[in-house]
Amino acid sequence: MNREELDKIIEYIASSGDIQLSDIPCIDLYVDQVTTLFDDKLADTKRQASDKILTKTMINNYTKAKAVMPPKNKKYGRNHIILLSLIYNLKQILSINDIKTLLTPLLGGINPSKGNERFDLDELYSNYLEIKREDLNNLPQQFNDMLNHIADKSAALNSSSNGKAELMLLVLTLANQAATSKRLAEMIIDEFLKPGL
Structure with missing residues (x-):
């Protein structure tokens, strides 16, 4: 297992970007402009260059599912962009129904009616980005600790290819952490967060 190469991967992951509040234009955007914004700001999160960050179809599906409010006059404002950014991060882990359940209190909080809590979406999103950045800053040390643990465990393996065995244990451990989370x-x-609770 080549630790220098793994360190480069961790460094790359830890430096990947997000759509910051300052990246969101003051004017409302058409859907093509929204997808371009996401492509520009999140290109480094793609696994393959041909992967799509966010498409018109994805946006329409989440709008139809009521995970994000419909556009106004075919334009998407600041709150839309924030919610779509959250959806982009969530869609890799959660189902569309879970995303809708999670975001529904935010939708009511943006335009509160009787009985709805008020949410400051900018503040919530800013805190989310800050926590995410802190987690990414801690990632190199956590990953190094995991690698040391795996190296200790794999030293006892009866394998002619301990490097591959360590990589397999690393992927299995990461997949388990993702599944547990x-x-x-x-x-x-x-x-x-289910309705009625």
Whole structure:
């Protein structure tokens, strides 16, 4: 296992960007402009160059599912962009129904009616980005600790290819962490955020 190459990967992941509040234009955007904004700001999150960040179809599907409010006069404003950015990060882990359940309180909080809590979407999103940045800053140390643990465990393996065995254990461990985090997120949605709770 080549630690220098893995360190480069971690460095790349930790430096990947987000759509910052300052990136969102003051004017409302048409859907093509929204997808261009996402392509420009999040290009480094693609696995393959041909991957799509956010498409018109994706935006329409999340709008139809009521995870994001419909555009006004075919234009998307600041709140749309923030919600779509959250959706972009969530869609890799959660189902469209879970995303809708999670974001529904925000939709009511943006335009509160009787009985709805008020949410400052800018503030929530800003805090989310800050927490995410802190997590990414801690990633190199956490990853190094994981690599050391895996190296200790794989030293006892009877394998002629310990490097591959370590990489396999690394991927299995990362996949398990992702699955565990996903299950935890789903259980929190089910227990605390489902309508009627």
